Amino acid sequence: DGGITQSPKYLFRKEGQNVTLSCEQNLNHDAMYWYRQDPGQGLRLIYYSQIVNDFQKGDIAEGYSVSREKKESFPLTVTSAQKNPTAFYLCASSILSGQETQYFGPGTRLLVL
């Protein structure tokens, strides 16, 4: 089945720890995105990537980092600099056609111990 997978479903972070969230897609999509979702705030864009080895900051990139070494994969690292990391993180992907539709993965919930 084609789709977007995110792992793990739940992730716990200790103080001062970096954690990495996985996002993989087998849709052959060019672009991939990371969003953060907090209650009552909708989705906010963290980073996005249009092509391998290239990515751009979104609206709330501070305290996060990404890489795009393969077209299928776009991992997100939540660094210790992100002081309020507790949230639901959603990965999405799209083709680059001028009329893109973004398709979403099932999400990862990050909790701080």
Added chain:
Amino acid sequence: AQSVTQPDIHITVSEGASLELRCNYSYGATPYLFWYVQSPGQGLQLLLKYFSGDTLVQGIKGFEAEFKRSQSSFNLRKPSVHWSDAAEYFCAVGLPNTGTASKLTFGTGTRLQVTL
């Protein structure tokens, strides 16, 4: 800067009743418009989208939405709600582009509760 407003945080309807969820946007040009649905603890599923053409668009699960340029609105409707429609609904807008990644702006969501 673009913005999307979903004025209703929470709506409760009876099963079988009609539904309308409101979405207004502020954009310099005619944007692309989307409605997504999210069940608790899940990702977002696309319900429908508008790029151009007929301003009344049909989606999955019996939903439809109408783009009204004069009102900068893209309201979601369903003639008869089912209990399984209980979820959170997000309106999103994006700018037309020529092959670069489209950044979407999301509303804050409307939580739909369905009573039996």
